[in-house]
Amino acid sequence: MTTQAWPPLVHAELRAVARRLMRRERPDHTLQPTALVHEAWMRVAGRPDARGLSHTRFVALAVATMRRVLVDSARRRCAARRDAGRRMDLDDSTPAADRCSRELLLVDDALRTLAEADADLARLVELRVFGRHGVDEIAALLGMSPRTVKRRWAFARSWLAREIRSQGR
Amino acid sequence: MRPAPNAERLSRMERLFHDAAARAPEDREAFLAAAAADDPSLAAEVAELLASADPPSPLLDGDASPDLVGSRIGPCHVKGFLASGGMADVYRAVRTADDVELHVALKVMRRGLDTGSMVARFRRERRTLARLRHPHIVALADVGVLPDGRPWLAMELIDGEPIDRWCARRGLDARARIGLFVEVCGAVHHAHRHLVVHCDLKPSNILVGEEGTPKLLDFGIARLLAAEGDDEPADEMPAPLTPGWASPEQLRGEPASTASDVHALGVLLARIVDARTPTALAADLASVAAMASHADPAARYASAAELAGDVLAARDGLPLRAHPGSATHRVRRFASRHRWAVVGASGLLLGLLVGVAGLWYGWRSAAHDASVGWRAHSQVVEVVSLLQEVVRRTEGGGLDAALDAVAARLPDHADAPETEGRLRFALAALYEQVGRQEAALQHVERGLAIARVARSFDRRTVREAEERLARLTALRPKGP
Numbered sequence: 001m002t003t004q005a006w007p008p009l010v011h012a013e014l015r016a017v018a019r020r021l022m023r024r025e026r027p028d029h030t031l032q033p034t035a036l037v038h039e040a041w042m043r044v045a046g047r048p049d050a051r052g053l054s055h056t057r058f059v060a061l062a063v064a065t066m067r068r069v070l071v072d073s074a075r076r077r078c079a080a081r082r083d084a085g086r087r088m089d090l091d092d093s094t095p096a097a098d099r100c101s102r103e104l105l106l107v108d109d110a111l112r113t114l115a116e117a118d119a120d121l122a123r124l125v126e127l128r129v130f131g132r133h134g135v136d137e138i139a140a141l142l143g144m145s146p147r148t149v150k151r152r153w154a155f156a157r158s159w160l161a162r163e164i165r166s167q168g169r
Numbered sequence: 170m171r172p173a174p175n176a177e178r179l180s181r182m183e184r185l186f187h188d189a190a191a192r193a194p195e196d197r198e199a200f201l202a203a204a205a206a207d208d209p210s211l212a213a214e215v216a217e218l219l220a221s222a223d224p225p226s227p228l229l230d231g232d233a234s235p236d237l238v239g240s241r242i243g244p245c246h247v248k249g250f251l252a253s254g255g256m257a258d259v260y261r262a263v264r265t266a267d268d269v270e271l272h273v274a275l276k277v278m279r280r281g282l283d284t285g286s287m288v289a290r291f292r293r294e295r296r297t298l299a300r301l302r303h304p305h306i307v308a309l310a311d312v313g314v315l316p317d318g319r320p321w322l323a324m325e326l327i328d329g330e331p332i333d334r335w336c337a338r339r340g341l342d343a344r345a346r347i348g349l350f351v352e353v354c355g356a357v358h359h360a361h362r363h364l365v366v367h368c369d370l371k372p373s374n375i376l377v378g379e380e381g382t383p384k385l386l387d388f389g390i391a392r393l394l395a396a397e398g399d400d401e402p403a404d405e406m407p408a409p410l411t412p413g414w415a416s417p418e419q420l421r422g423e424p425a426s427t428a429s430d431v432h433a434l435g436v437l438l439a440r441i442v443d444a445r446t447p448t449a450l451a452a453d454l455a456s457v458a459a460m461a462s463h464a465d466p467a468a469r470y471a472s473a474a475e476l477a478g479d480v481l482a483a484r485d486g487l488p489l490r491a492h493p494g495s496a497t498h499r500v501r502r503f504a505s506r507h508r509w510a511v512v513g514a515s516g517l518l519l520g521l522l523v524g525v526a527g528l529w530y531g532w533r534s535a536a537h538d539a540s541v542g543w544r545a546h547s548q549v550v551e552v553v554s555l556l557q558e559v560v561r562r563t564e565g566g567g568l569d570a571a572l573d574a575v576a577a578r579l580p581d582h583a584d585a586p587e588t589e590g591r592l593r594f595a596l597a598a599l600y601e602q603v604g605r606q607e608a609a610l611q612h613v614e615r616g617l618a619i620a621r622v623a624r625s626f627d628r629r630t631v632r633e634a635e636e637r638l639a640r641l642t643a644l645r646p647k648g649p
Contacts, residue, residue, distance in 0.1 A: 117179040155183045157229055158218040
């Protein structure tokens with residue numbers, strides 16, 4: 001399957017998601033948005049059922065795929081740093097970008113735990129954190145009211161922040 | 170370490186969280202103790218979740234960094250945080266220079282870009298933008314670089330409303346909307362003559378102030394603010410793209426040009442024409458919008474001024490450059506190459522173009538709902554691409570084969586019944602005209618079945634289809 005088979009706006013959707021994601025990544029991130037889109041594209045478009053996907057399903061898959069790509073890349077970076085020397089502690093002098101890579105792995109772990117207990121809430125968090133979707137978009141994608149999305153996100157955010165705190169120590 | 174929550178416990182935890190959050194902070198502890206008397210550890214956990222004032226996390230909350238509030242940046246005193254958009258944080262500030270106070274929007278790039286080449290590039294852009302002086306373009310007040318290397322821009326703060334909302338809220342008539350649109354085209358044309366491309370024209374960048382004057386924001390800085398880093402050559406930096414507004418060439422990652430802005434203007438035109446526009450005018454404006462946002466940049470209006478001219482011609486009932494049947498160079502080329510088929514085939518293409526116009530109307534009437542608008546726009550894009558495919562294939566082979574190829578792509582639209590329905594109606598018309606009555610009948614029947622369920626088709630389309638069905642059924646050869 002070539003990328004030509006997709007309507008151009010699907011590509012735009014992917015790029016928008018990638019852009020929102022990359023914005024929060026470290027400035028010298030080795031993955032450029034185009035590369036991230038391409039990788040996610042190849043993975044989603046390579047699915048046997050790719051052409052029959054609905055918009056909602058496509059966005060969900062794209063976000064999940066980009067999450068995987070980013071997590072893999074964060075994992076490699078953290079591993080490389082560990083190899084470089086163990087004196088690297090997480091203190092105030094740690095560059096924000098390094099904290100971010102580590103936090104990304106912690107969120108990913110916490111999200112996996114959450115998915116086992118509440119798959120719907122985990123999907124919401126994935127769209128919010130890894131897709132940077134707004135409340136209204138998420139409401140439309142998941143078929144919830146914006147109020148419900150806000151309430152559930154408030155809970156999930158507190159829960160995740162606590163997980164990150166307790167794991168990060 | 171805490172055990173992983175099971176579904177039941179987590180769901181109870183969330184319920185308690187919301188119920189407790191709805192109470193005054195001092196009442197929460199007592200409430201939780203009573204509500205979870207059987208499970209004190211759960212009560213404690215919820216209390217911990219509610220009590221924690223977490224520091225903002227870039228990952229969970231985005232990386233808005235409203236840390237500049239209260240500071241001075243150049244001649245600007247930063248008063249408050251407005252928004253995070255694109256690659257920049259936007260602050261509200263007051264700029265004092267020569268004893269004149271001006272309220273400005275201060276855009277500060279998010280990350281350090283203090284390398285020499287970025288700063289040089291920034292200065293170049295600043296010179297370019299300084300040349301843009303137009304009553305409908307928001308002027309750049311100042312540009313500079315923070316000590317940490319982040320470039321910033323200050324521009325007049327406009328107290329206005331996005332053009333589409335302004336038109337809707339004021340209930341402007343078609344003439345007033347056209348007037349506003351032509352003013353916008355004038356501003357875009359002015360910038361183009363100074364070799365500045367906007368790249369990201371959309372209603373949120375076109376604000377109308379109380380006095381009814383449109384002002385274009387962010388001219389020429391879209392690309393500036395999109396810089397990912399210093400390692401990419403300036404001209405290959407990706408610009409921000411807005412689905413539904415960006416042109417096909419931008420979506421393909423090609424450099425934006427003045428033609429890309431003309432495309433966005435076409436999208437805007439279709440967006441601000443509303444349902445009360447007289448039918449004939451609406452049809453003309455739809456043709457103009459379709460030509461302006463044609464997938465092929467070469468088939469669009471050559472300039473924003475030319476587009477404005479056609480909009481005014483439509484308003485005054487004069488002949489248009491764009492009207493169904495001759496809207497594209499492709500169609501004209503096609504007609505000149507295949508004189509034998511012109512009479513039949515141009516009729517067919519006309520049918521498809523009318524189908525496209527129908528989609529534009531659907532899109533227009535759905536303009537209040539962004540998600541519906543997006544879907545309708547993707548339908549237009551899809552149908553136009555099919556139209557091109559029909560023409561392309563016809564140039565190389567038979568029209569029959571082209572139609573079959575299009576029909577074979579119908580399963581792609583299984584999750585978009587509206588698109589599928591419209592495609593089937595268009596195909597039915599085309600099959601009927603090439604004499605494939607059985608195929609025409611099949612498509613019109615399926616299309617009508619979809620229209621009955623989808624309910625979003627306009628009456629005229631459905632009536633035409635019903636008439637076609639009746640005609641085809643009447644002409645059907647009696648079976649043996």
